[in-house]
Amino acid sequence: MTEAIATPHLTLNDGTSIPQLGLGVFLVEPDEAERIVTDALEIGYRHIDTARIYKNEEGVGRAIAASAVPREEIFVTTKLWNSDQGRDTARAALEKSLERLGLDHVDLYLIHWPSPKHGKHVESWEALIELRDAGLATSIGVSNFMQTHLDDLAAATDVVPAVNQVELHPAFQQRDLRAFHAERGILTEAWGPLGQGKYELAELPGLTEIAARHEKTVQQVAIRWHLQEGIIVFPKTTRSERMIENATVFDFELSDDEMATIAACDRELRVGAHPLNTDF
Numbered sequence: 001m002t003e004a005i006a007t008p009h010l011t012l013n014d015g016t017s018i019p020q021l022g023l024g025v026f027l028v029e030p031d032e033a034e035r036i037v038t039d040a041l042e043i044g045y046r047h048i049d050t051a052r053i054y055k056n057e058e059g060v061g062r063a064i065a066a067s068a069v070p071r072e073e074i075f076v077t078t079k080l081w082n083s084d085q086g087r088d089t090a091r092a093a094l095e096k097s098l099e100r101l102g103l104d105h106v107d108l109y110l111i112h113w114p115s116p117k118h119g120k121h122v123e124s125w126e127a128l129i130e131l132r133d134a135g136l137a138t139s140i141g142v143s144n145f146m147q148t149h150l151d152d153l154a155a156a157t158d159v160v161p162a163v164n165q166v167e168l169h170p171a172f173q174q175r176d177l178r179a180f181h182a183e184r185g186i187l188t189e190a191w192g193p194l195g196q197g198k199y200e201l202a203e204l205p206g207l208t209e210i211a212a213r214h215e216k217t218v219q220q221v222a223i224r225w226h227l228q229e230g231i232i233v234f235p236k237t238t239r240s241e242r243m244i245e246n247a248t249v250f251d252f253e254l255s256d257d258e259m260a261t262i263a264a265c266d267r268e269l270r271v272g273a274h275p276l277n278t279d280f
Ligand code: NDP
Pocket: 023, 024, 025, 026, 027, 049, 050, 112, 143, 144, 165, 166, 190, 191, 192, 193, 194, 195, 196, 197, 217, 219, 220, 234, 235, 236, 237, 238, 239, 242, 245, 246, 272
């Protein structure tokens, strides 16, 4: 077993600690997940972000079970899918996720989308509070929530989500939402931190120069930018050499000028679905 990667840990608003850098497994094939998460744990990743809808919780769980890394050293997140939202359905959904993962609790359970089509984000949040209190999830949070959805939760309960996991990358920086999170004590998690490969990071002004200056790739610069912005980040890759590359981001620091150059790359360029979509 190798050492854990040297990521900082951040403290959630419920007092628990989360490794700031992890591995995401969206679009990881079910029969590849065990191999990929095994590689990640060997490389030193200790934070895995999955979801019921990714259909790979079993593989993630098998890798964790077979690993020499103790369970308590691995931070596991999964998510409540939209069609499972509801006061009475959330518990069964989490229990099934836990069964697939082979775990008795997850470290973080998220409502995956506000899902206006179902209109159940508030009652789902109330259900998640009960699941946390029952010990099935140590921490609870949300994903793809806009300010209005966070306000809905605040009006109904006094439990503030530990995190909001949203699309965020150098061309889509979510500064207003992040300021709102900071006021409320919610940590920001980035999904799609590399823009999901849907645009060339190298084409953003200044990124290639910054990367060359530090002898890093533009992907490493993007990951480092998230870390210095205080964002939790879990780039996805299926390739072990890229897992190593994406984790080799603690041996350099972006200067204030370089952070300002990246701040100026914001294009409000959303590459994924909008939180108010009604397709799913
Ligand atoms: P990312 O921004 O992490 O991009 C992943 C893509 O970048 C893949 O095509 C990968 O290819 C490639 N890549 C990874 N590392 C490198 C590298 N060093 N150099 C070049 N290319 C690289 O997108 P994701 O959508 O996967 O976001 C990360 C995680 O966020 C997800 O895996 C998931 O856990 C979460 N997520 C959550 C959502 C939500 O609604 N809550 C929505 C979407 C994602 P390859 O695999 O071939 O290396």
